[in-house]
Amino acid sequence: MFEPTIVLEASAVAWSTAFLVGVIGRRGPWRGGWAFSLAVGSGFYVGLAMLGVRPHWSIQEDQDRLLGLLIPTILIAESGVRALGRPSRFGLAARLVAASAVAPTILHGSIYLADLDGPGSAAWTPSQRGLILGALGLAAGCNWSAQVRLQDRSPSAAVGVLAQAAALLGAGPAIALSGYASAGLIAVLLALALLGASTAPGSRPGPGVGFVGLFSLLTMGAFFGRLGAVEAGVLFLAPLLAGVPELVLRSGSTPWRRAVLGLALTACGSAVVIASAWRRFASVAPPF
């Protein structure tokens, strides 16, 4: 599964498929929000198929819940919400509900939430579960809403999605180096699909699938792998770094200069996390 040449091929196919579908989509009857979702979904799942990665039925593991439930749902939901037109209260409410559902979905049936070894054996007590999942849901809802605001202020809607892709490109190696290689690969393929879809001419990117994908993968890396809380937190907030120049350098610089600077900041955040994960990985003799 992880032969480097096949991974590179799958990555190239993910990007190019998303790009092509995005180009074709802007002309078709399903242009707009649907085209972007279709482009991302096509590139992502075709890339995964090349690596033999697919959700299993019945859905039992975190990866199945991500690939078989969360990503398809957000692709469809975001298209539907955006088809309503300008951001609405319905869109905001839907975002908050969706953001709150990610962590419980990923952790469903795991030792954190379920008594797998008998009554009371779950790692978290019911009150801890409420607190932790509530905090994660709130943080996710706020982050997502902030990314939507960022997208509105950017010279192009693609800037926010490119920032998400940059964060995912950091999450991929970091999660893989934290002992969960396949999730790291999924993060990289999602990043490339987002890149391909958002750089297609006429594309109308939305932040939903990138946000849900990033948050889901960080949750998987932290709770099923060994991704550190600080590393996960930096990557979680990294897409928002793209908005810092918008706040700080409003006058005296062009919008595109601010956008490039913002993406560079996000990339720096990703690079720092990769370096941290690599240092931890290399400090122990690698198993292969």
Next chain:
Amino acid sequence: MHGMVLKFGLIAAAAVGCSAAAARAADSYTIDPAHTSVTFKAEHAGLSWIHGRFNDVSGEFRVDGERPSSSRFALSIKTESIDTANKQRDEHLSSPDFFNAKQFPTISFKSTSVKPVERGLEVTGDFTLHGKTRPVTFLLTGGKTGELPPGVHRRGYTARLKIKRSDFGMDKMIPMAGDEVHVEISFEGIKS
């Protein structure tokens, strides 16, 4: 009337006596983790074999000398106790790339039939790994008993089996980590 009561009484006494005798013939044991090994080996990229073990094992078994088919064996292993002498590899093996210990914290076996054969006992049972249960059959050899220390009665067995991890949904990173896994379980039980 008196005769019928006496007859029923004798029959009842005989039944109680038989079950008591059967209970005496069957001995129950609790697995002694200090003298139990669950080890495995799997190929690495077709180059060499990686050996490992599980350090947290528990279970019980019941051996009926007079009716071996009534014997029962049950074993439970904590997935996260995997030990391949490399902490980083153990963490990777515990991740969803392999055992997914946070989702499937226990590996278990419960026998469904036991048959005496020439070299020991042929045991068939439900083996649950990675959330999937499949029937497995293996030869259980040994069965010797001992008293060590005095007053502590023990019985031990050994079994070897091969499984394909992909049969249990563990299908990632094949053939980098081999699909076929050779397992050896050698256990002692202390009579209860």
